[in-house]
Amino acid sequence: MSLTVSPSLPALESRLPQRRELATEIPGPASRELQERRAAVVAAGAVSSMPVYAADADGGVIRDVDGNSFIDLGSGIAVTSVGASAPAVAAAVQDQVGHFTHTCFMVTPYEGYIQVAEELARLTPGDHAKRTVLFNSGAEAVENAVKIARLATGRQAVVAFDHAYHGRTNLTMGLTAKTMPYKSNFGPFAPEVYRMPMSYPYREENPELTGPEAARRAITQIEKQIGADSTAAILIEPIQGEGGFIVPAEGFLPTLAAWARENGVVFIADEVQSGFCRTGAWFASEHEGVVPDLITMAKGLAGGMPLSAVTGRAELLDAVHAGGLGGTYGGNPVACAAALATLETMRELDLAGRAQAIEDIVLARLRALAEELGGAQGPIGDIRGRGAMLALELVKPGTTEPDPETTKAVAAACLAQGVLILTCGTYGNVIRLLPPLVIDERLLNEGLEVLEDALRASR
Template identity: 55%
Template sequence: MKQQPGPTTEAPEAQAPAEASSTTLEQKRVVNTEIPGPRSRELHEHRKANVPNGFGITLPVFMEAADGGILRDVDGNQLIDMASGIAVTSVGANHPAVVAAIKAQADKFTHTCFMVTEYELFPKVCERLNAIAPGEHEKRTALFTTGAEAIENAVKIARSFTGRSEVIVFDHAYHGRTLFTLGMTAKEAPYKTGFAPFPEHIHRAPYAYPLHWRTGAENAASEALAAFEALIQRIGPDKVAAAVLEPIQGEGGFIVPADGFMAGVREITKKYGIVMVADEVQAGMGRTGKMLAIEHEGVIPDLVCTAKALAGGMPLSAVTGRADIMEVVGAGGLGGTYAGNPLACAAALAVLDELEKDDTLLARARRIEEIIRQELQPLVSQQGVVAEVRGRGAMMALEICHPGTNEPDAPTTKEIASACHAQGVVVLTCGTHSNVLRLLPPLVIEDELLIDGLRVIAEAIQGVS
């Protein structure tokens, strides 16, 4: 597992994806200066003079180009991208088909507002998402701009359909930064600090988090489901409009729920006529090796929310669901000036084409998981700080805890991430206790580059242990 600080070229069983041939940047880590370099530091000072501190930053490095699995900064460093713009650039940040689609549409028009005059791209995207969402029932899709917009509109639709007011969410959840979705989000700092009071009618149930379930992982699903149903009874089943949950929790720590939990939630929501909303904003669109993460569970939710990777970097989100639910809202009740912008719709159609092309990128996501587990799973036994390697597809994480315990260790997690950044590997942290290192490489990353990045991560973990 040990490596030298510089870029590695060793790549056992390396297999380059078909899309690698389209990249314009050399797919190699290059560290020419300290990171951030002098030009990035200069630009960051300009940023501080003009942008409020509320916009946090993982790494104060300014990019001039991005392609495949590489981010090139203004100092000429080439960083390995293990973030994908927070699960957005799954097909790469410069995929030629996506770029061509955006350019072609921009030559026609950039905006008319779909609620003023219509354009063909909007319903085409809706048709594709209707086909992707689980279930054989008739479906409808509404397009919006951000993930938080999709979540809020899903709640609006569920309330309109049921005539009920209350919403159930789960521990460790993240659903957005708008005021209502902040109320749904679990983590206090930095997301909620200073913004209270939050909207009412939001209730929180336990999520079946195997590693930290107090009576053992084997009891997580059954006990969490019992608590969920008990909460419904306390609120009143005739008052609960929706249960909103992530099939794999994102900001909460890339938590894969205990087996049977998601299916159990579906059965309970059916029992009480509650709309089940799957928040696929981060986990969806091929990230986990299936188009939607809920497919791993064999569960058919009522509504599905997608965003992030949907349009390859263009702002677009969607709510897709049962036609009888979606059609309840009257004309004018849904929308937004930029909802389903034509440039974003053009990009989305190109992204969907790539994701559905011979299962190539979905297979890549599964291959990425194999490589990550192969390279990092040994650290669980070798290094006491890694409590667990978990996730699905190209949505993987390492939970960092104090050795010999499951007690979260945020400072060590931050130290590991900083060491990776210094060596030219962009990683993110997450988790309710900020002790999870998350990996979100583009699905088009080459095996050799991925392995290089993973070995930098392994070296960083060994360095702090």
């Protein structure tokens, strides 16, 4: 065991050495061999952003099949918040596998499913009576939340927003805003989905537009194009993920939620990426005191095991007829065991507090770098996010024109130096930082140094 010490990120034990180490060129020979085997059998449409193949992972590092050790600033897209091999999670999975891997909750139920539902009732915002149903993926959770809202309200229209990402099933593709690679040539999509303008402070035509004003802009369009009495649900990510880590202006979410409540519209918060301590709170909705009617969750919930959930008002979920919700693998017992261990680890280690400490460290460095590179006239157009869900939007210097080419080059330069970072954004020009919440400060700062050097070299 290695032990890291940090004044702002308390010491945590780790199984693998928490260091960056490059043993071969990137990708190395073993990864290249696997890539050749993959090309012969794996569908071309299933792509990977990194050309290296993982062999082990722990804490803030991923070790590949060639023995290279990378600093992980992506967490499998916000999944491995507790680390990719957290001891409590691994032990819980091993114990459950020794008893049974599956019975199907819809046939022979088990306590783990109920325990997860009890935990989610306690953790999600609001003190109203709640119910939960478990699934496998974020897209499944979103699709079922829409089903619940439509049935409970007797209405059909669903409102989604510019820059949204909600999944790759047919309905969730329709809810997603970005065509490539998610929607192109996959239609027709499910009907009665309406898209409204998002609050995107950096790209507002009127920079003085407030959050409540941006919300009323969307509400006016809803009332004109759909009508409140035909709207089943408003679906929104409190912080948009794939769209670019867009944090709406203060007041945007509460104003939308209030309008929904006044008009009998179900307010659905898609917390698939932003939930479970990622933003410095258990859920991003909490930052502005928003209490959603339904919350969709996945990613960080089960420490890497496939599990998702819809939790919400009891009267909404209980309105669905018997057998209307479920699925063969939904709430798998092994995934439930992992989730219970993950949630307990988050509590014990105060991962929401660690996310806040990560925010302090990262924002201070990125803001200093932005000034060094030219301030408002430099390549860093915007720095945003909350907790350990942070982003840089890169633009061509002196403009707000997106710069996806530099964004891609910076990510590649970081990979070559042993740091894994992810990109995103409607325009492909956003670097997103999603480190494991258990990363130690020394490793985090080392990863940021590599990113900073890559950005300096890109000028």
